[in-house]
Amino acid sequence: MATRTRTPREAAAPPDHHAGREVPPGDSRRLDPALLFTLVLLTAVMFQDPVRGALASPAAQSWMTVFVAVVVQALPFLVLGVLLSAAIAVFVPPSFFVRALPRRPALAVPVAGAAGAVLPGCECASVPVAGALVRRGVAPAAALAFLLSAPAVNPVVLTATAVAFPDRPGMVLARFVASLLTACAMGWLWQCLGRADRLRPPSRPSYGARGGGAAFWGSVRHDVTHAGGFLVVGATAAATLKALVPARWLSAAADHPVLSVLVLAALAVVLSICSEADAFVAASLTQFSPTARLAFLVVGPMVDLKLFALQAGTFGRAFALRFAPATLALAVLFSALTGAVLL
């Protein structure tokens, strides 16, 4: 650069011109992310044997297997949810939701909660869809009720619950009732106490000037890389805690009626199991009371580590830090009440 012939304009500039100048795009001083990625990838391939050797202990291997399993299992549902949310964001006009939902948010909450029954996926799919609903002008309270109820009350999950508990048909009804009650209560709670500034509206680059295809694929790319990154955070936390929490603690708590509910609720948060499979895990926790297992089924799809990371990424950390504990408290409360009545 220094040897380049100066144009008259550059020559006329003051001597400290270069020091204060903005870095132009493509300047060699700025690290190219694609180059960085290629370098890291090739280095990792070069040193794959030492890396494998370092991870050869059984504890490290089972940690990694669980980590990869959580990501591989959740990815298809995340992609499904992202495609659906991109379709909502690009092809469904905001006026549709204005007509479909009752105008008063207090009424829209239960309608949106019940509408969760039509999204046949697990919790990874519901976060991007709820984000798209908020962007499309749906009242946040209603979108949050949908976010909480969709992974718990859809037909796939309820069928799995019925299969897992063949001799306890009340469990399906109890799960449906307790999940819907918690979702609506959280929606109304947000309506009364929530402050709009806590819910960071899901920001994204605007695609205003572009066509439908560019906007759709731009939305898919942004959401997969964004939510996918937070999924990795959640999977790391879930695999770590699963490796650290010994199974013996569980059996120690099983006999105490109150403690057992709290312990299984905490276990649901830690394990971050997909809501389509958690019923089978609950069924295998035979030493616990039905109410404690109901708490596991109600809390799991609404609050867990993977979901917390996804919510923090989509709606902001300040929101997730308040929303998740409140949901956990209400979910435990409604599970205990529903369990006392129905089980």
Add this chain to the structure above:
Amino acid sequence: MTSALSPNRQTQAALLFLLGAAVVHAGLTDLHLRYVKAGLRPLLLLSGAVLIVTAAATLLYEWRRPPGDDGHGEPRVAWLLALPLFALILVAPPALGSYSATHTGTALQEPFGFPDLPANGPLRLGVGEYAARAVYDEGRHLRGRTVVITGFVALDRAGAPYLVRMTLNCCAADAQPIKIALSGAMPPVLRPDTWLEVTGTYSPRRTKDPVNDGPVPYVEVTHARPVPAPPDPYEG
């Protein structure tokens, strides 16, 4: 969130393409069976294909992009997608084995019923099926029969050998072991995680899982031979 180190759209396209290709590769080979149930395979292939198409579309629109529309608001957290990618293509961790089995209690549950078994010849049973029939059916259909069971070896703290299969409901995060205790003619050296095909007979003896006090039946081994790990290491 945007900084000089945020992955630009081309880098995101590369990440998405590689992740999609790794997922499709895992779905086409037996690799996915180490982590998830076989039933998830169509969804895995589909989502891998969607990721690859997204990468292609990103490059296409990037190519056509009007000058001046620079990438803004690109999430830095996207870099983390490289972690599962590296884990899948470089390490490909093995299916859960004896380490998880000895740290988790047996998940044996009473089945809905006991269908009749073939009347002749040795019985090929899964670990879960043998254990359930031995514990909850008092071995009624198993007495006097030769049974053949395949599983991997796990040793408890005292060094007692178990034949184990992990069961999956959805993915390896919810894997739980089912254990059978071994007695009788054992190979002289038992290494954890070796896959064995055990030929033996029903034994009424029982023990309790040291982790959760769950029921663990015995099998009286007459012959045991090492076998390669099956394509699907888990039982359904």
